[in-house]
Amino acid sequence: MSVLGPILALVILIVIGAALNGNFLSAGNINNVLSRSAFIGIIAVGMTFVITAGGLDLSVGSMAAFIAGMMILVMNAALPTLGVGIPIILLGMLVALIAGIAAGMLNGFLITTLGIEAFIVTLGTMGIYRSLVTWLANGGTLSLDFDLRTFYRPVYFDGILGVSWPIIVFAVVVILGEILMSRARFGRHCAATGSNEHVAHYSSVNVGRTRMLTYIMLGLLVGVATIMYVPRLGSASASTGVLWELEAIAAVIIGGTVLKGGFGRVWGTVIGVLILSLIDNILNLTDLVSPYLNGAIQGVIIVLAVILQREAKAKG
Amino acid sequence: MTAAPILALRGVHKSFGPVEVLSGIDVTLLSGEVLALIGENGAGKSTTMKILAGYQPATAGRIMLDGKEVRFDSLHDGEAAGIVLIHQEFNLAEQLTVEQNIFLGRELRRGLLLDKWRMRDLTQQYLGRLKCRIDPDTPVSRLSNSDKQMVEIAKALSRDARVLIMDEPTAVLTGSEVEVLFEQVRALRAAGTAILFTSHKLGEVAAIADRVTIMRDGAVVRSDMVAAMTEDDMATAMVGRDVSALYPPKPGVAHDARIALQVQGLTVPGHAQDINFTLHQGEILGIAGLIGSGRTEAMEGLCGLRPATISALQIEGQPLAIRNTADALNNGLCYMTEDRKLRGLLLDKGMRVNLTLQALARFGRILIDRRAEDAALAQAVKDFDIRAGSADVLVGNLSGGNQQKLLLAKIMQSEPRILIVDEPTRGIDIGTKQQIYTFLRALAASGKAIIVVSSEMQEIIGLSDRVLVMRQGRIAGTLDGDAITEDAIVRCAMGVGADPDERAA
Ligand SMILES: Nc1ncnc2c1ncn2[C@@H]1O[C@H](COP(=O)(O)OP(=O)(O)OP(=O)(O)O)[C@@H](O)[C@H]1O
Ligand SMILES: [Mg+2]
Numbered sequence: 060m061s062v063l064g065p066i067l068a069l070v071i072l073i074v075i076g077a078a079l080n081g082n083f084l085s086a087g088n089i090n091n092v093l094s095r096s097a098f099i100g101i102i103a104v105g106m107t108f109v110i111t112a113g114g115l116d117l118s119v120g121s122m123a124a125f126i127a128g129m130m131i132l133v134m135n136a137a138l139p140t141l142g143v144g145i146p147i148i149l150l151g152m153l154v155a156l157i158a159g160i161a162a163g164m165l166n167g168f169l170i171t172t173l174g175i176e177a178f179i180v181t182l183g184t185m186g187i188y189r190s191l192v193t194w195l196a197n198g199g200t201l202s203l204d205f206d207l208r209t210f211y212r213p214v215y216f217d218g219i220l221g222v223s224w225p226i227i228v229f230a231v232v233v234i235l236g237e238i239l240m241s242r243a244r245f246g247r248h249c250a251a252t253g254s255n256e257h258v259a260h261y262s263s264v265n266v267g268r269t270r271m272l273t274y275i276m277l278g279l280l281v282g283v284a285t286i287m288y289v290p291r292l293g294s295a296s297a298s299t300g301v302l303w304e305l306e307a308i309a310a311v312i313i314g315g316t317v318l319k320g321g322f323g324r325v326w327g328t329v330i331g332v333l334i335l336s337l338i339d340n341i342l343n344l345t346d347l348v349s350p351y352l353n354g355a356i357q358g359v360i361i362v363l364a365v366i367l368q369r370e371a372k373a374k375g
Numbered sequence: 376m377t378a379a380p381i382l383a384l385r386g387v388h389k390s391f392g393p394v395e396v397l398s399g400i401d402v403t404l405l406s407g408e409v410l411a412l413i414g415e416n417g418a419g420k421s422t423t424m425k426i427l428a429g430y431q432p433a434t435a436g437r438i439m440l441d442g443k444e445v446r447f448d449s450l451h452d453g454e455a456a457g458i459v460l461i462h463q464e465f466n467l468a469e470q471l472t473v474e475q476n477i478f479l480g481r482e483l484r485r486g487l488l489l490d491k492w493r494m495r496d497l498t499q500q501y502l503g504r505l506k507c508r509i510d511p512d513t514p515v516s517r518l519s520n521s522d523k524q525m526v527e528i529a530k531a532l533s534r535d536a537r538v539l540i541m542d543e544p545t546a547v548l549t550g551s552e553v554e555v556l557f558e559q560v561r562a563l564r565a566a567g568t569a570i571l572f573t574s575h576k577l578g579e580v581a582a583i584a585d586r587v588t589i590m591r592d593g594a595v596v597r598s599d600m601v602a603a604m605t606e607d608d609m610a611t612a613m614v615g616r617d618v619s620a621l622y623p624p625k626p627g628v629a630h631d632a633r634i635a636l637q638v639q640g641l642t643v644p645g646h647a648q649d650i651n652f653t654l655h656q657g658e659i660l661g662i663a664g665l666i667g668s669g670r671t672e673a674m675e676g677l678c679g680l681r682p683a684t685i686s687a688l689q690i691e692g693q694p695l696a697i698r699n700t701a702d703a704l705n706n707g708l709c710y711m712t713e714d715r716k717l718r719g720l721l722l723d724k725g726m727r728v729n730l731t732l733q734a735l736a737r738f739g740r741i742l743i744d745r746r747a748e749d750a751a752l753a754q755a756v757k758d759f760d761i762r763a764g765s766a767d768v769l770v771g772n773l774s775g776g777n778q779q780k781l782l783l784a785k786i787m788q789s790e791p792r793i794l795i796v797d798e799p800t801r802g803i804d805i806g807t808k809q810q811i812y813t814f815l816r817a818l819a820a821s822g823k824a825i826i827v828v829s830s831e832m833q834e835i836i837g838l839s840d841r842v843l844v845m846r847q848g849r850i851a852g853t854l855d856g857d858a859i860t861e862d863a864i865v866r867c868a869m870g871v872g873a874d875p876d877e878r879a880a
Pocket of ligand 2: 420421422463542774775
């Protein structure tokens with residue numbers, strides 16, 4: 060049941076979507092849904108590791124906004140010297156990755172080295188990044204230079220063989236993540252740490268380093284997601300990435316990862332992400348239910364997912 | 376005897392999924408009698424007890440209470456019928472205080488408010504009966520294992536049970552604590568309570584039980600008066616073969632044996648000071664001492680599991696420093712914890728994951744080779760005779776003794792050259808004990824060096840080539856060869872012979 064549940068839910072959603080709207084299964088719509096899922100999806104893969112190892116990160120949404128702001132500022136500032144071209148894009152990407160890693164390290168340091176509760180730490184950094192990006196934008200919007208934006212756009216809108224770049228990157232992240240989680244030593248160490256950190260410690264697992272790496276990895280993936288996101292709108296503001304953290308966490312839980320740690324699966328998270336964006340998509344395509352009720356429906360799904368998990372465990 | 380049957384099982388079956396763990400057993404408890412239920416690990420003792428107390432439903436069969444068939448739908452039904460079960464594993468709320476735990480779910484009230492004063496008073500009385508001097512306001516998480524067990528027993532006493540069922544109550548108690556417990560058991564028996572308990576220490580069975588019921592592989596193989604059986608009879612009936620030769624012969628350590636480990640000035644702040652010893656290849660070194668004498672902490676400090684300082688450490692002649700467990704492991708030094716539940720095994724994972732966790736590097740550099748893992752598990756199940764219904768059972772559902780065997784198998788996966796085992800046979804049946812002792816001796820014979828930390832006097836005496844006795848964080852004495860006697864160990868551990876002045880004081 061715990062394996063079938065999320066898959067079944069996804070299939071049901073697809074059937075409903077196809078029945079309600081002929082356009083639902085068109086290549087255009089599928090590409091659209093997947094591209095939009097990619098940001099949350101890439102972040103949610105990182106979140107799966109953090110949660111599996113017994114942690115939590117509430118800061119990813121504002122971290123994404125802050126990184127987007129940094130990227131735009133640096134690229135705009137470098138424009139006079141570098142000009143429009145590949146080098147300046149690479150510079151922007153580098154900034155995003157480094158900023159992501161640094162932000163993850165900060166969370167990881169406060170949580171593992173100083174031993175502060177993950178919830179508290181990331182609640183704090185969530186506020187800090189959100190406020191920093193608001194400050195950088197002076198309360199308004201940071202916009203990428205118009206020419207640069209035109210040059211950078213293809214990173215979101217183009218792709219290979221009609222599959223857009225965000226989808227390709229998402230797929231690669233998922234495949235690597237799945238292998239790392241289910242087949243590699245690191246994934247095993249994450250699960251052991253989340254399951255019982257004392258046992259992990261006594262089994263020579265470096266608990267602190269394992270947790271630290273999950274936060275760094277998540278930071279890095281937030282950077283990757285931001286690289287894909289900036290060309291879409293070409294701007295960042297105080298409202299960029301709002302509630303992403305909750306969507307990412309919800310996707311992870313719907314996918315069957317245990318919130319208190321010890322067990323996680325990346326493929327489940329992918330299904331969780333797809334379920335959440337399909338609900339959104341179906342509500343937008345049909346006028347059955349107001350799209351304003353999206354949040355309510357997602358909420359019901361999350362609670363249902365956890366109930367299913369518990370039933371499966373009781374039968375276990 | 377005029378005793379009447381209070382509680383009985385008739386033809387009870389129990390299955391977990393496709394695995395049948397009880398196949399039609401009969402057990403009878405009489406009032407004013409102590410019944411011991413004994414059997415190998417995984418024979419089904421804990422399961423039987425849980426069914427008797429209403430913690431688990433039977434798959435088939437009848438439960439008779441006072442001669443009438445009853446159905447326990449939950450543990451509340453069992454408690455309402457006056458049946459109290461002390462679990463094999465602690466069942467205490469760690470964050471609550473001793474008093475809160477004892478009255479959990481039955482808090483005394485005065486009007487709307489809790490009658491804290493009376494509850495504390497009663498708690499003190501119950502603990503007093505057990506000669507246990509802990510403050511009722513201590514959070515349970517701060518208690519030692521033996522004190523936790525005493526709290527469990529006090530909790531059971533507080534319920535005025537007609538039937539008291541105790542699953543391995545003595546596994547974590549010291550000798551004198553066991554005596555105190557048995558005094559209470561005798562008092563309850565005299566008052567007409569029916570008592571059922573299990574223990575892998577057959578000496579205890581002989582000392583306290585009136586009758587014994589012996590289980591093997593989910594069936595009752597014999598039920599008899601204790602007076603009619605010797606300990607050897609019990610062991611043979613349990614295991615199905617003769618186990619009177621429990622300890623393998625000691626061949627003695629060769630004169631020219633190389634030094635495996637040399638420790639000088641090991642100090643673990645707050646627990647152990649200035650520990651010095653050498654360990655030879657092929658040697659089994661016992662470490663004895665009272666609970667709380669710092670044995671475990673000293674060994675954990677040595678292996679990098681907790682902060683410690685060492686003035687000089689040599690492994691196989693090489694000076695080195697151990698900062699963390701990985702350092703220890705890389706130098707062939709491995710410690711097996713005494714606490715399999717909290718530090719040893721991931722209870723919500725399967726056997727495979729647990730077995731290989733400490734030695735994952737051996738199963739692939741980056742990606743893990745599942746097939747090699749499965750092969751290792753099959754081998755370990757065979758070597759250590761781990762009895763699990765199926766290979767994918769959660770480790771938390773294994774019987775206590777089989778968890779212990781899995782823990783030992785897990786430690787051996789990292790192929791230690793110096794092995795430190797802490798309470799290696801806690802909760803293990805006598806047949807398996809014999810196997811483990813033989814295994815440790817064979818390991819020593821192959822040139823490995825072994826340290827055995829144990830509170831079980833017979834184990835220390837039967838197994839060790841040499842014994843260190845610790846007292847209050849220091850080494851109080853070293854015993855060799857024929858000098859290893861119970862008397863000598865107790866003297867050192869209590870500080871008698873070692874320091875006559877203290878004895879007078
Ligand atoms: N919830 C469960 N799911 C699956 N198997 C179980 C479960 N509980 C117990 N078992 C199996 O039932 C068998 C009997 O277990 P039980 O705990 O009763 O043994 P025991 O006689 O108490 O052993 P020990 O001396 O080691 O404590 C074991 O093989 C165990 O793996
Ligand atoms: Mg048991």
